[in-house]
Amino acid sequence: MPNYTGSLGFGEKYVKKLLGQIGSLDxxxxxxxxxxxVDLGISSNGAGKQFLSGGSHGGFILGHLIGQFPDVFSGAVLRNPVVSLGEISTSDIPDWYYEESGLVFSAASVVTPEIYQKMFEMSPIAHIDAVVTPxxxxxxxxxxxxxxxxxINYYHALKAQGKWVEMLCLKEDNHSLDSVEGQRISYEATKYLYDTVRLTKK
Structure with missing residues (x-):
């Protein structure tokens, strides 16, 4: 995982640089x-070569990568991904969605059509038509x-377009998917996707 703009490691200025540019700089x-x-020869391009796995904001990044660069990646596993910044009604951190979108948050904040449009344009869901990655x-x-x-909405949107997509819902798990059963299922599902894609690309 690269230390992309907005992540920790280079100070607060580096973290704040992403605000209002999420879905772009990262x-x-x-x-x-x-x-x-690839240029260094450590990795390589081609069918069955590049795979992605990430959750939360990592899932947000993955959704953008497979939407903005659809021919690069052979498979992607998204765990509890942020795919639509404007859909925050039940989130316990609504301020994150506002701040990352470059907006000011308060307890009285309401997602207006204008705010939703801005958040939508910064979201992976805006690129869903281009996705071809399993x-x-x-x-x-x-x-x-x-x-x-x-x-769930991302799954149905991909499925409706005839895309290669599968979804597993873990009834007892929360955001981290860190129960023993959740970790087992996550590992097996990831291996299943990668192995299946590699077999079809031979």
Whole structure:
């Protein structure tokens, strides 16, 4: 995982630089890292070569990568991903969605049509028509951080377009999917997706 703009490691100024540019600077950093590793000969392009796995904001990044760069990645596992910044009605951190979108949050904040439009344009869901990468969604039904309806709606949107997508909903798991059973299922589902894609790409 690259230390993309907005992540920790280079101070508060570096973290705040992402505010209002989420879905742009972080994605540019990640795809630049992929290209750099290929240039160094550490990684390689081609069918069955590049795979993705990430959750929460990591899932947000993955959704953008497979939407903005649909020909690069062979498979993606998204765990409780943020795919639509404007869908925050049950989140316990609504301020994060506002601040990352470059908006001011208060207890009285309401997602107006104008705010939703801005958030939508910064979200992976805006690029869903371009997705061709096989996707596995892992959703914790007890998640209070990212409303699980985001991942479920993403699944149905991909399915309706005839895309390769599967989803597993873990009834007892929350945002971290860190129960023993949740970790087992996550591992097996990830291995299943990667192995299946590799077999079809031979």
């Amino acid at each position: 994605i540019q950093d990640c795809i630049a890292t992929v290209c750099h590793l 996707v596995m969604l892992l959703i914790g039904e007890q998640d209070k951080r990212v409303p699980n309806t985001q991942g």
